[in-house]
Amino acid sequence: MNKAHVIEHLRFALEAQLTTAQAAAKTAHDTATHEENVAENKYDTLGLEAAYLAQGQAQRVNECHMSIKAFEKAFKEPSSTKVKIGSLVCLSDEDDVLNWYFIGPYSGGLKVTIKSISVYVLTPLSPLGKALLNKEVGDDVSFSAGEKTRLLCVASIA
Template sequence: MDKTPLRRAIIGQLQADLDVQTRAALMAREEATHDESRATSKYETHGQEAAYLAGSQAKLAVEIQESIALWNSLPLPDFAPDGVIDIGALVALESRPGRTVWYLLAPRSGGITVGLDGREITLITPQSPLGRQLHGRRIGAVVTLPGRTGAQPHRVTMIE
């Protein structure tokens, strides 16, 4: 499978997140430095709170930029059908016949979901509970995911 469109979709989602985060940081910075945010007593902390928020949002924006740089250079190899799941593997899990969910084992950016070729693909990291279960497994392996009625078994049906 050519994973170039998948890489583009991930970078596009990260870029959209970066745009939102950058705008939010700029708005919080403006709020922190606005004349109306100046404290008139030691109990008024609005400006200080806005400054903390702006700093945190700017830090998150830098982390997203680092993720974009990583995804631009990350090799996304093809995996043999009998291969072992590792970073870059696109994995299909089947919970019941006809119900397949797709995951990409990624070094970071876990939790992002992108659509590609009619599939909804969720990024997971090896540090996540599911990522720990999948890493090093092969087709046919069974992993458990939490569900409304307790842990649900899912079988690895495809690795790309």
């Protein structure tokens, strides 16, 4: 797996998230400020609810900007023999099935697909992300997800 291709796909996915959030924020703002949503009495809360939604969507846009900024820093991190933020990690399970992960500062669960291979973003706050930090190729990683404990092996780090 080519780390530069993964980074390119992640940039595109993060920009797509930002575009979606901006569109949602604009729609929410337009709804909140539309003349038909002016309260007719003290019990008419549609305009107020729309304003709260617009505020939440604006916060989401800010979070997307922060995420992109943090990822740009992570993308520039030099490769290491140990897993850290900015690492592209391949893990092997008990059945020798390989799974790819990019250790990112935000956006855990974001998925990009490159040539039919999925790469998931993990943050250090996730159980697997926390277990992976500072591991090296060949190290075993044990983590719990719910009541199930899984054992994986670090196959490669880029």
